[in-house]
Amino acid sequence: MGADIWVYIEHAEAAPKKVSLELLSCARSLSTELGGNIVAFVPGSKIDQVIAAVGSRGADIIYAAEHPLLDTYTTDGYAAVLADAVRAESPAIVLVGSTAQGRDLAPRVAARLGAGIVTDCATLAWRDGKVLATRPMYTRKAIGTVRVTGGGPCIAVVLPAMYPLPDADSPRRPEVRRRPVHLDGKAIRTSVREVKSVHRETIPLIEANVIISGGRGMKGPENFAILDDLARALGAAVGSSRPPVDSGWVPHDYEIGQTGKTVSPQVYLACGISGAPQHLAGMSGSKYIVAINKDPNAPMFQVADLGVVGDLFEIIPKLAEAVRKAKSQH
Amino acid sequence: MNIIVCVKQVPDTEAPIRITPDGSGIDETGVTLVMNYYDEHATEAGLRLREQFGGTVTLVSVGPERAKEALRTGLAMGADDAVLVSDPALNGADHLGVARVLAAVIKTLPHDAVICGKLSTDDNATTVGAALAEYLGLPQATAVAHLEVDAAGTGAVVHREVEGGVEVLAVPFPALLTVERSLNEPRYPSLPGIMKAKRKEIKTLTLENLGLAAAEVGAAAARTALVRLSPPPARKAGRMVEGDTEQAVAAILAFLVDEAKVL
Amino acid sequence: MDFQLTDEHRMIQATVREFATKEILPRAAALDHSPTFPAEIIQKAAALGLMGMIVPERYGGAGVDAVGYVLVHEELARASAGVQTIITVNNSLVCDPIVYFGTEEQKRRYLPRLCSGASLGCYCLTEPAHGSDAMSLQASARRDGGEWSLRGTKVFVTNGVEADVCIVYARTGPEPGARGISAFIVEKRFPGISVGKVEKKLGIKCSSTAEIVLNDCRVPASNLLGEPGTGGKIALSTLDGGRLGIAAQAVGIARAALEEATAYAASRQQFGRSIGEFQAIQWMLADMATRTDAARLLMLRAAYLRQQGTRYTREASMAKLFASETAMWATHKAVQIFGGYGYIQDYPVERYFRDAKITEIYEGTSEVQRLVIARSILQMTKVTSDW
Numbered sequence: 001m002g003a004d005i006w007v008y009i010e011h012a013e014a015a016p017k018k019v020s021l022e023l024l025s026c027a028r029s030l031s032t033e034l035g036g037n038i039v040a041f042v043p044g045s046k047i048d049q050v051i052a053a054v055g056s057r058g059a060d061i062i063y064a065a066e067h068p069l070l071d072t073y074t075t076d077g078y079a080a081v082l083a084d085a086v087r088a089e090s091p092a093i094v095l096v097g098s099t100a101q102g103r104d105l106a107p108r109v110a111a112r113l114g115a116g117i118v119t120d121c122a123t124l125a126w127r128d129g130k131v132l133a134t135r136p137m138y139t140r141k142a143i144g145t146v147r148v149t150g151g152g153p154c155i156a157v158v159l160p161a162m163y164p165l166p167d168a169d170s171p172r173r174p175e176v177r178r179r180p181v182h183l184d185g186k187a188i189r190t191s192v193r194e195v196k197s198v199h200r201e202t203i204p205l206i207e208a209n210v211i212i213s214g215g216r217g218m219k220g221p222e223n224f225a226i227l228d229d230l231a232r233a234l235g236a237a238v239g240s241s242r243p244p245v246d247s248g249w250v251p252h253d254y255e256i257g258q259t260g261k262t263v264s265p266q267v268y269l270a271c272g273i274s275g276a277p278q279h280l281a282g283m284s285g286s287k288y289i290v291a292i293n294k295d296p297n298a299p300m301f302q303v304a305d306l307g308v309v310g311d312l313f314e315i316i317p318k319l320a321e322a323v324r325k326a327k328s329q330h
Numbered sequence: 331m332n333i334i335v336c337v338k339q340v341p342d343t344e345a346p347i348r349i350t351p352d353g354s355g356i357d358e359t360g361v362t363l364v365m366n367y368y369d370e371h372a373t374e375a376g377l378r379l380r381e382q383f384g385g386t387v388t389l390v391s392v393g394p395e396r397a398k399e400a401l402r403t404g405l406a407m408g409a410d411d412a413v414l415v416s417d418p419a420l421n422g423a424d425h426l427g428v429a430r431v432l433a434a435v436i437k438t439l440p441h442d443a444v445i446c447g448k449l450s451t452d453d454n455a456t457t458v459g460a461a462l463a464e465y466l467g468l469p470q471a472t473a474v475a476h477l478e479v480d481a482a483g484t485g486a487v488v489h490r491e492v493e494g495g496v497e498v499l500a501v502p503f504p505a506l507l508t509v510e511r512s513l514n515e516p517r518y519p520s521l522p523g524i525m526k527a528k529r530k531e532i533k534t535l536t537l538e539n540l541g542l543a544a545a546e547v548g549a550a551a552a553r554t555a556l557v558r559l560s561p562p563p564a565r566k567a568g569r570m571v572e573g574d575t576e577q578a579v580a581a582i583l584a585f586l587v588d589e590a591k592v593l
Numbered sequence: 594m595d596f597q598l599t600d601e602h603r604m605i606q607a608t609v610r611e612f613a614t615k616e617i618l619p620r621a622a623a624l625d626h627s628p629t630f631p632a633e634i635i636q637k638a639a640a641l642g643l644m645g646m647i648v649p650e651r652y653g654g655a656g657v658d659a660v661g662y663v664l665v666h667e668e669l670a671r672a673s674a675g676v677q678t679i680i681t682v683n684n685s686l687v688c689d690p691i692v693y694f695g696t697e698e699q700k701r702r703y704l705p706r707l708c709s710g711a712s713l714g715c716y717c718l719t720e721p722a723h724g725s726d727a728m729s730l731q732a733s734a735r736r737d738g739g740e741w742s743l744r745g746t747k748v749f750v751t752n753g754v755e756a757d758v759c760i761v762y763a764r765t766g767p768e769p770g771a772r773g774i775s776a777f778i779v780e781k782r783f784p785g786i787s788v789g790k791v792e793k794k795l796g797i798k799c800s801s802t803a804e805i806v807l808n809d810c811r812v813p814a815s816n817l818l819g820e821p822g823t824g825g826k827i828a829l830s831t832l833d834g835g836r837l838g839i840a841a842q843a844v845g846i847a848r849a850a851l852e853e854a855t856a857y858a859a860s861r862q863q864f865g866r867s868i869g870e871f872q873a874i875q876w877m878l879a880d881m882a883t884r885t886d887a888a889r890l891l892m893l894r895a896a897y898l899r900q901q902g903t904r905y906t907r908e909a910s911m912a913k914l915f916a917s918e919t920a921m922w923a924t925h926k927a928v929q930i931f932g933g934y935g936y937i938q939d940y941p942v943e944r945y946f947r948d949a950k951i952t953e954i955y956e957g958t959s960e961v962q963r964l965v966i967a968r969s970i971l972q973m974t975k976v977t978s979d980w
Contacts, residue, residue: 100490101492108463110457111465115553117461135454137452142560149554193498267590267592297862305585315578326587327593521665525601
């Protein structure tokens, strides 16, 4: 097994996904111990723009695996290409971003190769010749430290926003190696009919840096408009706890918590959310938590970095105004 | 249609957990064990397919003897029968090992659809489903949020939740699906169902019954091991803002600018 | 002596707890503040098999035993005593007498629909002038060809508004007291039965309590339940089971009060600490917990005797008496622990306090329960009243 660290580059609309670029930083930190090359693995069709975008972010080598059948992601097509490449080149580690695609692909490839696989990694390190990963467990009530053992490659599926985006000015000019890809169309059993994007006024929750979230204290669907307004001012996404979804005030994709999404933004602003454990499970990974609630006993205050006991209907509109004013002054 | 649903027994997510003093795992005393709630959605999906096509729903689980209780929940929901693979050699097996064992069971059963939960809430891993699909040689669709099987039962069109949208995917049967919670609303085990489940059989198998060696699938074969379980980093104590609306707004703004640095 | 619940009991309890928490609890306050019949919840309860729990499977029931039954009712009442009342009446006061005293034909005709939620039952015994002294009721049933003609007024009929199947007790014979009474299965669609006044109550508001008026109500002869003159016996044996349901209701209400008061005591801060650290509050919680546990054990003991096939009248009375007085006492304490907030409808304890009161009254007042128990202890072989 070599010492190379591979980063699987997921891409859409001719651009690499943010998490894939973040993993180049992760690869950088691992390479100081492992000593091997950082290899960006780019599968797909018509991927020159993606290669160019990856090029300046710190990869030593770019493996381009191009084939018309890889035009759209399919498990069979991409698993075959990645597994073949890993088998041929024997990297020490393959880093995959924890996205729907990454989670679909990585375990399949691990099973095909008999590779050790660890998912939802928050941090990765190379210690005593082995990968050491930390990952959330028990709905975020604990952190597990996991060691990947045995010979052969290790596949690590890494959470987004755990590593910084590398600067796009790396002095490295990576070598681009185009790998031959042999794919039989008959081996690709599933077919993508279409990919529907969900048009939202605001940024998708999973990718947002700042999230403003409303709970039962919002009292009704029409009141989410004040959160939308603050979100526009801040460049934030709007989410909710479970009660507004159950009451039909907001659609299900707003929900953050055990039965909804898990988010880890820089800032989570909880408005009228009591802070039940099921909700905390979805957002306790936020770097900074601000809570506004009229109930001083709301459990949310126990996890908040900044807590305001007050009327959110007064505070939020005034905050939006203050944010716009502050921005216009810069 | 022959439907297989894979089920795991995990600690109830509603309850807090206690980590053992040596950090080797959780303290299981007094912990309520339940069916992984993603697997409830998988079981519900299986039951609905049976309602549509007839056939049987068989539950399969790998775990200790007490995992039978989780299987009973599925039987009480209406599944027809259940298989538990229980073997001390499986302590410390990794996800690929578990998937191999499940594959060995499922290969002996007719299967048109194999349904798993997207992840299990104890280790929060999304590995077993896709690995199982690989071992069974089945096409897969993961994170299924919507499922429409064609009238002949030869394939399905699924919606998968992807970042920023929905992927509409056609997948032929037999196939393996892992399901999202948004796929359906699992039925409660009805009281008649609970009473009937008492009479349904749970077959118990060991590795020997499956012709598998501990060295292939047990701890010795595991490529991952939990080194330590720790509590999440304690959050620094926060502060409460005193004062009126104006002061609150000013304090939040200052926090966003100076501390969180998002403005 | 094994105090462990069976696997089935634990699964039943866990399922109903989850159902009650998800489906009933979020609506409980609204159902009390703006009382409406919780039709959607009842349909879901029926789908779960809760409307005919002890009815044998072959008639559409769940075939659950008495211990399972009381465990279910404690969970339901913990979420909403009003919803639980609707369900317990359908089970103990309507399905049960049909199971034990009905003909095969009557069972096949009524039990499946009562279990499935297609029908709802009510129990018509009490009259304006005959409450505790129910066995001297005056509603009459006169044979007329292939039918009976029933006349009279029944009051305090739970589910009176929504029910379509009514168990009605009326006097058919000249004998005074219990021996002259017969029981009938009366459908609302039979001519001559109507709903009269609908009462506004202190608590359990989402269950309707109505007057049922019988004015030459025509009931086919095939709807006589049991032999003529056995109505008193049917009523009394039905009440044993009914009292189990009310004991469970009271235990559920007491537990709700205890759980809310405990959570409040842990979080409410006064004088720089949580009020749960003060002895006064601790003693109240300790007594609430002890009495609720004792009530639950009495409930389980009575249920256990029932499923052993042993006579359990005294034990059911003890359970009902003790549990209802515990619920009243515990909810009173819970309001006190909440202080001013306990008086305010935003918090659930005032509702528990109001809901608890009825458990000391219906299906035999606490005074009547004491008579039942005393007579049993004194082993009176001849009784002057039939309680």
